[in-house]
Amino acid sequence: MTEVVLERLVLVSPYIGQAKWASAALKEQIGLGLSAPGRAISNRRARVIWAGQRSWLVAAEVKLEGLAAVTDQSDAWASLRIEGAGVEDVLARLVPIDLRASTFKGGHTARTMLAHMNVAITRVGAQAFEVMAMRSMAGTLVHDLQAAAAQVTARG
């Protein structure tokens, strides 16, 4: 389990009828457009993570005046990368969605729950996920993951 530091993170919510133009402008600025619902994309400069109904989290500096609401979220999220052979088993104790590799593939992302918390979960490797939760709940996020991991390990 390691912390993922997102230095700059903004929420991008395109205005009515502007999603196409906002995506084009993003593409020009960071090389990535808006991803499809449930998908996260990245390049060396930036990441775009679908974050819900008409909204995306963008890890980069962007300017989309008139095209989308852009809200600073750089300090709003705690992000953890968890990986290992048992990662799906650990998450299965906490997350009520289907994270099997056959259905939740690399680059898939979901807004869902982890225990009682609203989170964003992205598969970032065959045995690796990134989990984002509200900053104020970072301690609980770590606690819940550790407790689940300890039990999965103790089962053998």
Added chain:
Amino acid sequence: MRLQEPEDTVSFTFDGQSIRGVPGEPVAAALMAAGVKLVARSFKYHRPRGIMSAGSEEQNALVTVGRGAQAEPNVRATVLEVSAGLEVFSQNAWPSLKYDVMAVNDLMAPFLGAGFYYKTFMWPKAFWEKLYEPIIRRAAGLGGLSGQPNADRYEKAFAFCDVLIIGGGPAGLMAALTAGRAGADIILADEDTAMGGRLLREVEDIDGQPAADWVEEALVELRALPNVRLMTRTTVTGAYDQGTYGALERIAGPRHIDKPLECFWRVVAKRAILSAGALERPIAFPDNDRPGVMMASAVRSYVNRWGVAPGKTVAVFGNNDDAHRTAHDLAAAGITVAALIDSRPDIQAEGDFEVLSNATVTATKGRHALEGITVTQDGEAREIPVDCLAISGGWNPTVHLTCHMNGRPTWREDIASFVPTPDSIPGMVTAGACNGAFTTAACLKEGAEAAADVARGLGLKPKVTVPAADERAYKIAPLWAMPGKGRKWIDFQNDVHVKDINLAAQENFRSVEHMKRYTTQGMAPDQGKSSNVVALAVLADATGRGIPETGTTTFRPPFVPVSIAAMGAGSQGKGFAPERLTTSHHASVARGAPMIEAGLWYRPSYFPQQGETYWRQSCDREVGYVRNAVGVCDVSTLGKIDIQGPDAAALLDFVYVNMFSTLKQGRVRYGLMLREDGHVMDDGTTARLGPEHFVMTTTTAAAGQVMRHLEFALQVLRPDLDARIASVTEQWAQFAVAGPRSRALLNAVLDARLTDADWPFMACGDVAVAGVAGRLFRISFSGEHAYELAVPARYGASLFRLLTAQAETLGGGAYGMEALNVLRIEKGFITHAEIHGRVTAFDIGMDRMISRKKDCIGQTAAARSGLMSEEREQLVGLKPVGAVKQLTAGAYLFEPGAAAERINSQGYTTSEAYSPTLKTGLALGFLKRGRARHGEVIRMVDHLREIEAKVEVCDPVFFDPDGGRARG
């Protein structure tokens, strides 16, 4: 007695007696091997009971495992696995299993028939609570709990698959092989410790090899398939909507501090195959409950699978061919078979034992263990000494899960049983014995075909190959209850016998559901697994109806008892709810502040200083900071919502009662939000940061609700509005800096000085603190000259330290929730104590804020005359004027002369505080026609705390009524 000496054994205890057992075998097998026959006392009559079955349907052998907080009651000894050091206790007996004093109930049996509780403990009414109920509860309990917190770990988990196969007997294994080979993602769950179901106990061949070998081969193949997950010790407990199934897994192996005992699974399956097998049913004959009377198939399990003889001399009694297997298997194991007794007139059976056709068992004897039976053939009775009787009344398909969504099973005359009605559960098919297919060959075939159908439905191409297997047809002649004297037990767990059911029918509880409740047949842990059909048959007979017309009771989840600990796993202790911590949390804790919960947030109550022994001392001092110098308080928990877009102002006009489109940039306005039904939802301030950019604050309590409400307004009510909202509560750490010296403090920390001209009351704008960009709002929740300063959360902890240090140099310091509450009550500012969901803008005196120049949520409904009536309870202030100075929140208000009764209630109090500023207690409350009653003296009565005070009604704004201090 063991048939072969096992290689390694461990010891465990039963009621303190040391017993040797093979690790992993059921405790029931080890008890049987040790010659223990009496294992429990029955529920109502405390009759001696022994082991009856070899599975989770066991009704008698319920035991308690472990001691103290970790004791688990009502565990089936037939399921519980032997492990070294296990402590097992019998239950429902005192002082001991052999000399149970409550066994006197059995002698009183004529008085304790069905409906006894309802009839006897009726009168006098007052006796029920004090006398009858405690005695009944003590006498009738099944096991007990320690009342202490359970330190054991439990787990819950989610699983997803294409096909859930429920039951790993011949049908389930064949289904798993067929669908697994075709590539479907499968979970095969079985409640036993091993897959194989009936094949583990039967002596027969599949594909020319012993059935057990075929099972092993199948498992080797299944384990090698990456798309197949085998879950033993896992009982599927319920079928729910949209392909969701509950399953309880018992986790095996040595104990470890972090290791869960059980896991409750929520399995989501595209399709399911129910191959849950069948349960053998008893026959009701007199005293059929003596320890030593067992189900015939269970006898085969103990002999063939566990290598344990249930007796030295065994008789077999049945009405079907399956019972004959037991006689043959016993004889083959070298156990004396005293007789094979079959109720049918002409039967084909041969063996090294006496075969009695057209014969029935009509009595048994023996007190703590069976000693003999009476067999009646052609009207002649004779006694046969036996220490075990194997009985079989036929088989009941395990239809339970098909009934969990209102399905009703269908009666099949040829097998005298209920079978599942097709399509009872969307997405589920049934196969094998649970479908009424009782031969191994039919089970394998149905399993394969069901799986092939399911796989094709998933777009796969399955191949069906079915191995050759036993095809002996199952023949049965129904036999439910014998005539004759004595109690003929049907539901062993709940102590229900034939006469109870007849009595129910006689007293006109003829519906099966009424009979169940009247007699308790099929209730509690058993849920009518073994007893159900026999009970129905007896009821059908008593009421002169057929069994199909009589119908079954409703089978509900869970199929086996599921501990609350497993269902709620992970939600105790820290797992109960997330902890939301502010950026100043650690600094507050370091200052010794007791933290209180505000929703999920933790906030400091007050910051104690040396010499302060009581919270009020700290609180009064902190109030003084704000009134006289400067106080600092973390207000980051208030909801903050960023609103942007061309229609941002229009959205605010729609959700707030007052106008926001007219708000100037760089200014803040107080807003009141209603629900559509005209009641107050929330309040807060909203700042205009730019032409199309606002930031709204909500109360801490309603942050989530307001966010949902704004999305509702935008997505459901006004999708035409081009505005976007985002929660920024987490992004910003925000601190109130309040008091006459607040500007001095800010000027010491901000990069640029604040001026009167640029920063009037209700101004807002960008500022910088040591180069960090922040936002400043000149707003006040204390009535003083005050600000709220926000910086990105990463700087919150250091800003809090900086502000408090500065405040201390100015004669102030940090203040907590207690002081914040006193400050706002002094000013008559409302919180959710006042806007609790039943108050209107009119009630709090804000109806004139509702703008008529626009439509807004709640505007129309708020104008209803009932919500604007002068008779309504209106917000008032209250001050003590009598001898009693203590006011309380939640107390009721009465006219001075009126009795303190509900009918005379004039209103109630909502908040209360001692004001160090005004040196008096204060309260806010709601009083009928309150605004017109300022100056009146009334009674405040707190029935709960037994406090009564004379109070004077006044304006809710106790301090600085013209607001000069905040503006100055």
Added chain:
Amino acid sequence: MRITCPNCGERDRREFYYQGDAVALARPASDAGPQAWDDYLHNRENPAGDTQDLWFHEAGCGAWIVVSRNTVTHAIDSTTLAATVKR
């Protein structure tokens, strides 16, 4: 119970907040009169059969969803984003 969110796919009921009848989509004008407002706010059918209601994917994407379902069979026939419903 599982609800298919048009954005997120099939999800467990625990992720959703239940609002009530989809009548909320047809908000009357402020001058529509007391009967229209009473019907909108309070008067509800209690059908044994097909019904339409509003759910919020609160622990998910934040979409308001119109769910058409059957109160007898518990079958869910369709789900639509409220923001895109024609009205």
